[in-house]
Amino acid sequence: MLLQQLSLFLENKKGRLTEVTRVLSENGINIAAFSIADTADYGILRMIVDQTEIALIALKEQGFAVHTTQVVGFVIPNEPGNLYQALQHLDSIDIEIEYLYAFAHNGNAATVIKTNDNTLVAKILAEFGYQLLGQGSQLHS
Amino acid sequence: MIWNEHAECMNREQLVRLQSERLHSMINRLYYNVPFYRKKFQEQGIGADDIQSIDQLKYLPLTTKQDLRDNYPFGLFSVPQQEIIRLHASSGTTGKPTVGGYTRHDLEIWSEVVARSLYAAGVDHNDVVHVSYGYGLFTGGLGIHQGAQKIGATVIPASGGNTKKQLQIMHDFGSTVLACTPSYALYLADTMKEIGMDPSELKLRRGIFGAEPWTEEMRKEIENKLHLKALDIYGLTEIIGPGVAMECEHQNGLHVFEDHFIPEILDPQTLQPVPYGEIGELVFTTITKEGMPLLRYRTRDLTSMTIETCSCGRTTARLHKFMGRTDDMLIIRGVNVFPSQVESVLLEMSETEPHYQLIVDRMNNLDVLEILVEVNETFFSDEIRQLEALTHKIKANIESTLGISAKIKLVEPKTIERSEGKAKRVIDKRPH
Numbered sequence: 001m002l003l004q005q006l007s008l009f010l011e012n013k014k015g016r017l018t019e020v021t022r023v024l025s026e027n028g029i030n031i032a033a034f035s036i037a038d039t040a041d042y043g044i045l046r047m048i049v050d051q052t053e054i055a056l057i058a059l060k061e062q063g064f065a066v067h068t069t070q071v072v073g074f075v076i077p078n079e080p081g082n083l084y085q086a087l088q089h090l091d092s093i094d095i096e097i098e099y100l101y102a103f104a105h106n107g108n109a110a111t112v113i114k115t116n117d118n119t120l121v122a123k124i125l126a127e128f129g130y131q132l133l134g135q136g137s138q139l140h141s
Numbered sequence: 142m143i144w145n146e147h148a149e150c151m152n153r154e155q156l157v158r159l160q161s162e163r164l165h166s167m168i169n170r171l172y173y174n175v176p177f178y179r180k181k182f183q184e185q186g187i188g189a190d191d192i193q194s195i196d197q198l199k200y201l202p203l204t205t206k207q208d209l210r211d212n213y214p215f216g217l218f219s220v221p222q223q224e225i226i227r228l229h230a231s232s233g234t235t236g237k238p239t240v241g242g243y244t245r246h247d248l249e250i251w252s253e254v255v256a257r258s259l260y261a262a263g264v265d266h267n268d269v270v271h272v273s274y275g276y277g278l279f280t281g282g283l284g285i286h287q288g289a290q291k292i293g294a295t296v297i298p299a300s301g302g303n304t305k306k307q308l309q310i311m312h313d314f315g316s317t318v319l320a321c322t323p324s325y326a327l328y329l330a331d332t333m334k335e336i337g338m339d340p341s342e343l344k345l346r347r348g349i350f351g352a353e354p355w356t357e358e359m360r361k362e363i364e365n366k367l368h369l370k371a372l373d374i375y376g377l378t379e380i381i382g383p384g385v386a387m388e389c390e391h392q393n394g395l396h397v398f399e400d401h402f403i404p405e406i407l408d409p410q411t412l413q414p415v416p417y418g419e420i421g422e423l424v425f426t427t428i429t430k431e432g433m434p435l436l437r438y439r440t441r442d443l444t445s446m447t448i449e450t451c452s453c454g455r456t457t458a459r460l461h462k463f464m465g466r467t468d469d470m471l472i473i474r475g476v477n478v479f480p481s482q483v484e485s486v487l488l489e490m491s492e493t494e495p496h497y498q499l500i501v502d503r504m505n506n507l508d509v510l511e512i513l514v515e516v517n518e519t520f521f522s523d524e525i526r527q528l529e530a531l532t533h534k535i536k537a538n539i540e541s542t543l544g545i546s547a548k549i550k551l552v553e554p555k556t557i558e559r560s561e562g563k564a565k566r567v568i569d570k571r572p573h
Contacts, residue, residue, distance in 0.1 A: 005523070007521075009516050009528075009551070009553060010553070011552050011556070016553075037525050039525060039528075041550050041551065042528075042551055042552075044523055044524075044525060044528070046523060060518070063553070063554055063555050064553065064554070065516045065518050065521045065553060065554050066518055067518045067519075069523045098524050098526075114524075
């Protein structure tokens with residue numbers, strides 16, 4: 001089970017992030033999680049939202065360079081050592097991580113991860129008993 | 142197909158001899174018949190018979206558009222007016238129109254070079270040539286018309302406008318060749334779509350497109366939409382009109398009809414000839430024209446030239462894709478830079494779109510060039526690593542083409558300022 005992430009190209013200019021959130025707000029989109037990767041000139045905004053397709057269309061209409069990316073979302077119990085354990089599983093099958101970020105989910109930590117083989121990662125994590133996140137309502141806690 | 146094999150395929154040695162003879166007699170005529178040129182020659186100490194070879198061309202004075210304006214309307218004619226049997230003029234967007242005066246002999250030369258152009262495009266007496274260039278003072282309509290008539294094709298003098306009627310005529314009369322501006326070709330294609338006409342209902346197989354610059358992308362679009370082979374024709378009223386140079390079916394540069402027009406490529410700054418293959422300003426000398434012969438006329442068009450024999454068998458010089466006008470040229474750290482070079486780099490890369498802007502500034506007495514490139518959702522990645530790799534690739538390709546380094550900055554779509562539908566390509570912030 002993979003998760004659809006919105007990836008947006010943003011110039012480092014005042015007000016751009018506000019503009020993104022305005023578009024999402026006006027379309028009744030809820031953001032479950034996001035992170036920004038930034039360079040000197042631009043940033044990439046990565047978001048998990050509740051209605052990906054609607055958000056994608058609305059943002060494109062406003063002229064943003066945006067597309068969807070497949071990522072893996074999984075829940076880590078809120079205890080020491082659990083992220084370490086999860087990453088060990090991935091290291092053992094020689095997976096390379098492009099990026100990851102986390103957000104709070106029902107008192108636990110949910111992690112979004114992009115790797116060189118998302119399908120394999122989802123399968124391995126499921127085999128080790130991790131709860132995978134899918135699109136839609138279960139993101140709301 | 143070659144209309145005049147003798148003229149179009151002669152070896153360079155023969156050609157140079159012919160050009161030299163014709164140049165000599167042309168200089169002679171200019172000296173005795175055109176006071177403007179006589180004065181210039183006398184100022185430089187050049188006698189009527191001093192020029193024996195085209196090697197000496199580089200020492201001769203250049204002619205500019207301003208010279209034409211200063212001598213408006215007939216000051217550069219080299220024959221009495223009763224020998225002029227046709228006048229054309231190009232619309233002067235800045236200043237007075239540019240005039241072309243033709244003797245009977247000039248009109249024959251013109252038909253001849255257009256006939257050669259049509260043959261180069263694979264058009265012959267079996268074809269139905271639909272001329273949608275404007276008829277009138279503009280050289281496009283009548284120029285193509287005379288050449289098509291010379292080869293014995295069936296000519297439809299449709300002229301411009303009334304697009305739906307034109308499509309009906311093309312359909313009913315079985316037009317096989319369309320001659321118009323490339324932008325009108327696209328407009329015709331759009332109109333066809335609008336009225337529900339499929340290109341397969343027409344018999345078009347060749348397009349003779351010119352009178353404005355167009356890109357390879359436009360060529361592909363026109364070819365796909367109209368189901369024809371699109372070929373580029375070049376000309377200007379000052380020199381003769383369409384037919385100064387023409388692409389052959391190999392679509393590998395425009396053949397200059399060198400037995401009538403001598404091309405030179407000059408560095409726009411130093412005005413010295415550049416080696417074959419290098420970009421510079423295209424300059425023409427007409428060596429057979431009687432009405433208004435021009436010596437080293439600066440076209441302000443930028444291109445490069447080769448004299449290698451083409452796979453079609455023609456030995457004449459070929460002009461490569463036009464890179465824009467000298468008016469667009471920037472000098473950055475002493476290097477001539479044309480915005481169209483950046484465009485061609487971006488067009489060649491599959492990951493980018495040709496939306497860009499050059500920002501030139503001066504920092505610590507050094508010119509700096511920054512190039513903004515718009516991203517779009519198809520080539521933008523969610524990984525910084527890939528965006529950085531793309532930036533480096535653009536930078537490397539730009540540097541190898543321009544010969545100077547530039548900072549590449551990726552920007553959001555449609556953020557580059559556009560005016561009247563055209564993006565503003567250059568912002569020069571340097572103090573002048």
